Amino acid sequence: xxxxxxxxxxxxxxxxxxxxxxxxxxxxxxxxxxxxxxxxxxxxxxxxxxxxxxxxxxxxxxxxxxxxxxxxxxxxxxxxxxxxxxxxxxxxxxxxxxxxxxxxxxxxxxxxxxxxxxxxxxxxxxxxxxxxxxxxxxxxxxxxxxxxxxxxxxxxxxxxxxxxxxxxxxxxxxxxxxxxxxxxxxxxxxxxxxxxxxxxxxxxxxxxxx
Numbered sequence: 001x002x003x004x005x006x007x008x009x010x011x012x013x014x015x016x017x018x019x020x021x022x023x024x025x026x027x028x029x030x031x032x033x034x035x036x037x038x039x040x041x042x043x044x045x046x047x048x049x050x051x052x053x054x055x056x057x058x059x060x061x062x063x064x065x066x067x068x069x070x071x072x073x074x075x076x077x078x079x080x081x082x083x084x085x086x087x088x089x090x091x092x093x094x095x096x097x098x099x100x101x102x103x104x105x106x107x108x109x110x111x112x113x114x115x116x117x118x119x120x121x122x123x124x125x126x127x128x129x130x131x132x133x134x135x136x137x138x139x140x141x142x143x144x145x146x147x148x149x150x151x152x153x154x155x156x157x158x159x160x161x162x163x164x165x166x167x168x169x170x171x172x173x174x175x176x177x178x179x180x181x182x183x184x185x186x187x188x189x190x191x192x193x194x195x196x197x198x199x200x201x202x203x204x205x206x207x208x209x210x
Contacts (some may be wrong), residue, residue: 025057029064029071034106038068038113069127072110081138087146088193094138095165095185099100102169103180112174136162149184152196164192 028049032041041064047054061067082093101107118128136159144159170186172178 015208020202021050021052021056022060024070025052026074027065030074030110031156033068033071033113034109037109038065041068043067050173052061058070063149065121066127067112067125068110068117069124072114073131081141082143083145085152087142090142090146091139091165091189092185095189098166098170099180099182099185102173103182108173108180115174139165156196156209161192161196165189 002059014040025046026163028046029041032045032049036045041059043064044056046064046067047057057067060069082090084090084093102111114128118125139162140158143156143161144150146152147154147156165185165188168184172180
């Protein structure tokens with residue numbers, strides 16, 4: 001299945017394309033996935049809720065999974081790179097909205113459904129990687145700027161740092177289903193930055209029992 005993150009523009013001659021149809025279809029997709037999950041989502045249901053025909057959807061997206069990825073991408077634009085004067089302030093501002101989305105039941109379910117679909121389809125997995133990469137560009141820019149001004153060492157692994165900051169929220173969203181509280185980002189970020197500065201608490205490396 002060849003999925004695409006852009007609407008398919010090649011179509012037969014007919015009535016002019018309704019510019020409002022895309023938005024209605026994407027909103028209907030998000031609402032339905034939040035209600036019934038991807039397994040319960042059908043193109044018929046999306047078409048009915050959006051007030052369009054099934055052919056209108058299939059001219060734009062080849063599958064409900066591809067439609068889901070485009071719909072989720074509309075939830076937030078690529079964030080701008082904040083410049084608060086410190087790497088901590090920049091990362092706090094950048095990731096605050098993302099943590100809120102993980103914590104929101106509707107948005108969290110959409111992220112889980114998107115990941116589940118990508119695990120089953122290589123084309124969708126590539127779309128997911130592109131989606132995640134776009135979200136990470138601002139974070140990489142912040143960390144590289146922090147290196148340039150001496151806040152972080154020159155050998156910092158920027159992608160690993162981003163993984164460590166986001167990891168606790170992602171783990172709770174996908175696996176443990178523990179609450180994603182507002183202070184989770186603060187605690188994760190401060191631990192990571194303390195570790196980079198060499199001031200993290202000592203880890204007990206003594207052998208365990210037995």
